[in-house]
Amino acid sequence: MRASLLQVAVNEDEPVESRRRRVAALVRDQAGADLVVLPELWTTGAFAYEAFGAEAEPLEGPTHEAMAKAASEAGVWLHAGSVPERAADGTLYNTSLVFSPSGELAESYRKIHRFGFDKGEAVLMGAGEDLVTVRLPDTVVGVATCYDLRFPELFRGLVDAGAETFVVPAGWPERRRAHWTLLARARAVENQAYVLACGTAGTHAGVPQAGHSVVVDPWGEVLAEAGSGEEVLTVDFDPATVAGTRDRFPALKDRALGLDRPRR
Numbered sequence: 095m096r097a098s099l100l101q102v103a104v105n106e107d108e109p110v111e112s113r114r115r116r117v118a119a120l121v122r123d124q125a126g127a128d129l130v131v132l133p134e135l136w137t138t139g140a141f142a143y144e145a146f147g148a149e150a151e152p153l154e155g156p157t158h159e160a161m162a163k164a165a166s167e168a169g170v171w172l173h174a175g176s177v178p179e180r181a182a183d184g185t186l187y188n189t190s191l192v193f194s195p196s197g198e199l200a201e202s203y204r205k206i207h208r209f210g211f212d213k214g215e216a217v218l219m220g221a222g223e224d225l226v227t228v229r230l231p232d233t234v235v236g237v238a239t240c241y242d243l244r245f246p247e248l249f250r251g252l253v254d255a256g257a258e259t260f261v262v263p264a265g266w267p268e269r270r271r272a273h274w275t276l277l278a279r280a281r282a283v284e285n286q287a288y289v290l291a292c293g294t295a296g297t298h299a300g301v302p303q304a305g306h307s308v309v310v311d312p313w314g315e316v317l318a319e320a321g322s323g324e325e326v327l328t329v330d331f332d333p334a335t336v337a338g339t340r341d342r343f344p345a346l347k348d349r350a351l352g353l354d355r356p357r358r
């Protein structure tokens with residue numbers, strides 16, 4: 095299976111509409127890949143909080159339209175990263191869109207863990223509630239977004255729902271780059287799954303982005319890692335390795351369930 099992670103540079107000096115056109119062209123260039131992945135909130139930037147409301151779109155908004163078309167023109171599965179979604183009741187969500195090669199919206203995922211503690215995304219956006227998996231021809235993808243990477247129980251839930259490959263769009267800052275790589279490898283090792291983690295490059299809202307998108311195999315080995323600038327990271331991997339690893343080293347079968355219950 096061939097995946098291309100598009101580590102898009104998100105800088106404020108580029109208008110959103112021109113970035114949307116540029117990214118659509120980049121997606122079209124990936125014809126021949128099985129899966130293309132974009133980062134989190136690449137229209138606005140994950141830290142450009144004041145732009146969330148201004149650039150928010152309905153689920154079937156301009157990014158949906160451009161990415162559906164690009165996916166069908168390239169003939170690829172496209173995890174189009176996330177957009178600031180404005181729901182019918184006015185609530186904003188950080189919502190990922192996954193398109194099939196015919197340009198149909200296969201799934202959407204509202205980010206469950208919002209970043210910012212008591213400001214930013216955590217107060218501006220609503221929290222998603224649903225785990226989302228997507229069945230591709232060769233693997234079952236579990237979807238998570240950026241800060242979600244810090245919550246192992248979410249990934250374990252996705253494994254229980256059948257996930258073999260995690261796709262994680264992000265807008266991760268340079269100052270915590272060490273956590274990014276460490277957490278991507280940890281989620282891969284503990285769940286014996288592939289992790290395809292796609293971040294942004296550039297600087298927006300004064301926050302330099304880490305880049306360093308990474309693909310990790312079910313043994314925790316880094317198969318490919320980007321640098322810090324805009325880059326297309328392409329990797330070939332064998333999804334059957336997940337079942338092989340889980341068979342040969344069956345740690346997932348040794349789970350002691352119910353440890354989250356109080357002792358008495």
Ligand SMILES: NC(=O)CCC(=O)C(=O)O
Binds near residue numbers: 240266
């Ligand atoms: N956009 C995000 O979720 C940022 C997450 C982050 O910076 C961190 O977990 O550290």
